[in-house]
Amino acid sequence: MFAIFLVGAALATEIFPITKTPEEWRAILAPQQYAVLRESATEPPFTGAYWNHHAAGIYVCAGCGNPLFRSEDKFDSGTGWPSFVAPIAPEHIGTRQDFSWGQIRTEVHCARCGGHLGHVFPDGPQPTGMRYCINSAALRFIGQTDQK
Template identity: 55%
Template sequence: MKTNIFINTFFFLPFFIVTACGQNKKLPEEKAVITNKQINKPGNPYYSNSDTTKLNLTDAEWKKVLPEDVYLVMREAETERAFTGKYWNTDEKGTYYCAACGNKLFRSTAKFSSSCGWPSFFEQENKKSIIFKNDFSYNMERIEALCGRCGGHLGHLFDDGPPPTGKRYCMNSIALDFVPDNQ
């Protein structure tokens, strides 16, 4: 009996760890052009690093302006595979924005190495930059983190982060754009 428990734990524990933040699908990365601390997204008229006006678009409208991989994460709450996103293991100084609308989300000074395979932050840029809702998908109880401007799925919020907040914003790299301080 003890052997069965060990075998089940040994084989299924990695599955639960990898899927703790979501479905864990491999998604390609989106390309963006950075100029003078602004990100240009040709074909997306809703993207702005400075406009904070709330967006209320239909999924059909988002589907027209977002690359398919970004759409799957941000509008259908998919999750990129752990340890594959472009920002999970970086420490460059700068600012992170919503990949769908350009809303300012995090400063790199709030980023920390959580070893979970996704970029992690201990606090958001401001109280309105990210909103939250309960998520009971996949037989788990989590808090979903959504862009405060466009409502796009960014990742999840957990209570296992470092001081001073004790929070871990576990984000999908593909849901983020990054502008380095030196640009």
């Protein structure tokens, strides 16, 4: 099945392993999760559940459970959104150009369901120098004790 996204002025067509109709997504996601994951909305800074979250574990896609980021790769970017230096595995995320808001940015999405996660910027700390700035609404946290 194909997923078609309007990203700024560019149209991107990609094939994702998990696809659902808008009605199916609305049935399993909270309104803010739907707005972020399926409509590329952004939650206000300093409001999400994970921007100041410090427990050990992993962050998975709130839409499909795809493992995305490790807590040890999270850092305080001062932006008000959870920020990470790298994904769990490069193939777990995808990127595409985003021309919205009169800017050129790199959008990050879930490689399994295509859900919008946030953006990545080349101004993060070492060792990668990248800042994956992700919406809390796009994530679900699984603590280390919950993983066993």
